Amino acid sequence: MRDSRYAPPPAPSPMPSPPKLRGGNLASALAVARPGWWADVFDGSAGNTSFKETPIKYMTPITYSLDYQSNLYYYYRTTEGSQCFGMPMDTLNMAREEIEIIKVEFDNDLTLRLYRDEVSEAAKVVCTIGPQYGAGGYLDRRAPPNKFQTFIDASFLTVSRAGSSLHLKRRGILWACLYFADIENMVLFYHTFLALRFGGPNAPVPKKSEYWLDGEELLFSGEIDDEGYPHLLRVLQDRDSGVIRLASAKVEGDYTDATIWTAFITDYIGVPDWMHCSRSNKIILRNLRQFSFSVYFDTNTWKNYELRFRNPGDAKAFERVINDIRLPGHGHGHSY
16 A cells, blocks of 8 residues: 655656655655656555664765865764765755656655656756755756755766665765665665766666676576676675565677666565476566666566577576575575
């Protein structure tokens, strides 16, 4: 059941129905602009496996100074939970072609928005702390008293996981710390952010540390023919929650190893007849919910999803890995 607190911000119509995302203690995400692959990702179907950890404490800055390399801060008090450490701005001055596509509300009254330039496809990250604005949105909006706001080009940021939070950093300096309520929506936000960053001009190449999240263990890796595209299929398991997912990444072209789609399969581990081998190099997965981060694939639930491995040995290894997975507290998977 969806939370009644979730509601779309003011936006031109017509608009698609907004999907939802849990962020911190009170959170939501809305795809609020013209339809794109991101509009289908946050539909609430991914799951909500909670973290065991609690938010750590951060020093909240009161005085800011800037040198030629990074933001410098003087701190005066300790705060738990989600924080933004960017330079405060009186006005945001977003261009008209920069459209808000994702909105996430975190704890500590922090709201993070992702904007996408419809011309250049560049992505920007807008962070605000304080009461929400009324009608009118953020374009050319001056911050009211006691309201913090800032933005940055997504290409300047790296993203990494720290427990139940994601860290956005510029040149190694923490720009924002974002706490999530569950691993599934952290994963979706993580790959959505990277896909939008890769899609813009002057985007950095993927770092090896960005192939998957810190805290996930690689159980399997093998090449597949993914609708005519050569991809690397991985099986990943989160050490904290035990959540298991598939992740398909590029192996050719620009931004090699960028994740194209993911699917959470924890609930199917140990379920009879969920997986079967149709040929020596093909495996069928039933009712696979695929979340796409590319225009070339759809976010959809597939009744019978076929994995076509380039090497028959990889198909057998994949089947063996899935059958050998043990879920915490569930023996050999769930029983239905």
